[in-house]
Amino acid sequence: MEFAEFARVCEQLEGLSGRLEMRDLLASLLPGLDDVELPVFVRFVQGRVFPDWSAEKLGIGPNLLYEAVAYVAGRKKADVVRLVNETGDPGVAVERLLAHRQQSSFFSESMTLAEVHALLVRVASTAGPQSQQAKMRLLRQGFGSMTPVEARYFARLVLAELRIGIGEGTVRDAIALASGVDPALVEHAQQVKNDLGEVALLAREGPEALGAVSIVPFRPVRLMLAQQGTIAQQLADFGPVAVEYKYDGSRIQFHRSGGIGRCWSRRLEEVTHALPEVVEALLGATRTDVILDAEVVAVGPDGRPLPFQTVLRRFRRKHGVAEAREAIALVPRVFDCLWAGGESLLDRPLAERRARLEQVLAEHLAPQQVLGDEESVRAVYERALAEGHEGVMLKVPGAPYTPGARGRAWVKIKPEAETLDLAVVGAGWGEGRRAGTFGTYELAVQDGGRLLPVGRVATGMTDEDLTTLHALFRDLVIAESGASVILEPRVVFEVGYSEIQASPNYASGYALRFPRFVRVREDKGIDEVETLESLIARYRAQATRNGNGGPRPDPLP
Numbered sequence: 001m002e003f004a005e006f007a008r009v010c011e012q013l014e015g016l017s018g019r020l021e022m023r024d025l026l027a028s029l030l031p032g033l034d035d036v037e038l039p040v041f042v043r044f045v046q047g048r049v050f051p052d053w054s055a056e057k058l059g060i061g062p063n064l065l066y067e068a069v070a071y072v073a074g075r076k077k078a079d080v081v082r083l084v085n086e087t088g089d090p091g092v093a094v095e096r097l098l099a100h101r102q103q104s105s106f107f108s109e110s111m112t113l114a115e116v117h118a119l120l121v122r123v124a125s126t127a128g129p130q131s132q133q134a135k136m137r138l139l140r141q142g143f144g145s146m147t148p149v150e151a152r153y154f155a156r157l158v159l160a161e162l163r164i165g166i167g168e169g170t171v172r173d174a175i176a177l178a179s180g181v182d183p184a185l186v187e188h189a190q191q192v193k194n195d196l197g198e199v200a201l202l203a204r205e206g207p208e209a210l211g212a213v214s215i216v217p218f219r220p221v222r223l224m225l226a227q228q229g230t231i232a233q234q235l236a237d238f239g240p241v242a243v244e245y246k247y248d249g250s251r252i253q254f255h256r257s258g259g260i261g262r263c264w265s266r267r268l269e270e271v272t273h274a275l276p277e278v279v280e281a282l283l284g285a286t287r288t289d290v291i292l293d294a295e296v297v298a299v300g301p302d303g304r305p306l307p308f309q310t311v312l313r314r315f316r317r318k319h320g321v322a323e324a325r326e327a328i329a330l331v332p333r334v335f336d337c338l339w340a341g342g343e344s345l346l347d348r349p350l351a352e353r354r355a356r357l358e359q360v361l362a363e364h365l366a367p368q369q370v371l372g373d374e375e376s377v378r379a380v381y382e383r384a385l386a387e388g389h390e391g392v393m394l395k396v397p398g399a400p401y402t403p404g405a406r407g408r409a410w411v412k413i414k415p416e417a418e419t420l421d422l423a424v425v426g427a428g429w430g431e432g433r434r435a436g437t438f439g440t441y442e443l444a445v446q447d448g449g450r451l452l453p454v455g456r457v458a459t460g461m462t463d464e465d466l467t468t469l470h471a472l473f474r475d476l477v478i479a480e481s482g483a484s485v486i487l488e489p490r491v492v493f494e495v496g497y498s499e500i501q502a503s504p505n506y507a508s509g510y511a512l513r514f515p516r517f518v519r520v521r522e523d524k525g526i527d528e529v530e531t532l533e534s535l536i537a538r539y540r541a542q543a544t545r546n547g548n549g550g551p552r553p554d555p556l557p
């Protein structure tokens with residue numbers, strides 16, 4: 001497939017709004033792709049260059065991109081920035097600039113999809129002191145051989161935001177349709193493989209190949225996620241629950257194979273070197289090859305847990321690990337086993353996985369109790385809080401491990417549930433004391449492949465926060481217009497609020513009353529922010545709680 005063809009498909013998809021139409025269009029294209037193109041295409045339409053399990057990054061921010069475009073278009077970088085600011089869309093801006101470029105540069109060869117992929121792989125693997133220049137040269141080369149419309153999608157791909165509104169579910173269904181296999185099989189294979197590109201190839205082979213997927217050591221799978229809930233509801237709906245403390249630390253997935261131990265963070269970034277004592281502890285506590293799910297906590301001299309930020313600081317550390325290790329003791333609390341002795345346990349019920357875990361792990365096990373009455377669960381919850389933990393997790397003993405899924409099989413119970421994890425998609429320059437930094441941040445929920453604004457947060461940030469946040473976002477500015485900027489969606493804020501309101505002012509159809517910044521969720525990726533669906537569920541629950549006549553009419557069509 002030519003990259004020009006891919007751009008045409010993107011253009012077509014951008015013009016569609018129905019999920020089924022998008023699925024059908026994708027499904028009609030997949031059979032025509034060869035085995036090299038298929039995985040690339042499947043990742044590209046999701047705005048991804050690398051498999052989901054890979055922590056590989058292009059290492060290109062808007063600045064570098066605009067510089068490369070300026071060069072190819074024969075313009076100044078300021079012109080590029082101005083046009084991006086005017087259009088609010090780097091893709092469209094790049095397209096327009098290249099449309100006016102001088103004729104001579106049209107002579108270069110056009111690129112195929114696979115060649116564009118290979119170019120981006122080279123961009124990502126360029127490291128070292130001169131890497132920015134080298135990356136820039138590769139980008140120029142890419143843009144130099146593209147038509148304006150190709151450049152629109154190439155620019156967006158580089159910024160990891162394709163803006164064609166396609167969610168993972170749609171791509172999954174398209175793969176199932178194109179290969180004539182059950183969508184549930186595709187979903188299951190995706191949970192295990194964590195790369196729809198590879199899953200598409202397996203689907204092409206047939207249902208047996210899809211069904212035979214298994215997790216393997218040193219290839220992390222997405223972590224199972226929890227929903228908010230209540231003790232009474234969980235017991236009523238599922239009967240006795242497995243109760244564990246909810247530790248306030250950071251999640252890891254530990255893999256042991258052939259005597260070697262490695263671990264990954266919740267965002268599937270490898271943290272083996274940042275957490276040597278955790279790796280050692282888990283290697284020491286196991287005898288067989290395993291994949292474990294655990295929370296890493298920091299413990300103070302009195303044995304009480306230290307704040308979560310302390311743990312995160314250790315996750316980020318690249319230098320001085322040995323000193324940091326002396327200052328803060330990190331301990332794993334292991335609560336699940338995904339794979340043991342060559343066998344995947346994902347499809348086994350929790351009770352069975354727990355039994356295996358107890359066999360393979362000699363130490364660092366997170367205690368668990370299966371309880372059937374509200375009073376005893378509440379007693380564990382009170383004790384957890386008294387001991388300085390965040391709350392409790394209630395897990396359904398009969399449920400399988402579903403990577404990446406947030407469902408009722410795991411429910412979290414904690415006192416202040418009224419916070420949301422939201423994507424930061426824009427900001428506004430501050431005034432007065434806040435001049436020179438951003439004074440407000442625009443927040444969004446996710447819905448399919450889109451991010452929909454739910455409001456702005458301007459309180460809860462100290463002066464120090466404002467400075468740190470500005471440094472964090474400075475290089476993520478995509479476009480600027482007046483006092484507001486559009487940010488590359490990379491950062492997640494945890495935000496408190498007093499109420500969710502229906503509101504025509506934001507694209508989500510909702511707004512937050514009294515939003516308040518709590519912290520940056522560095523451990524969370526954009527694909528983990530609150531979904532519109534769960535925001536609506538909260539909105540309804542709140543209406544019922546407040547006794548104001550049940551849910552108000554849905555503001556969305």
Ligand code: AMP
Nearest residue numbers: 226244245246247250251295335393412
């Ligand atoms: P949240 O980050 O609020 O969505 O809560 C879910 C997180 O709680 C998980 O991703 C884990 O990092 C953490 N956690 C702490 N203790 C446990 C536990 N016993 N079981 C599962 N997750 C836990």
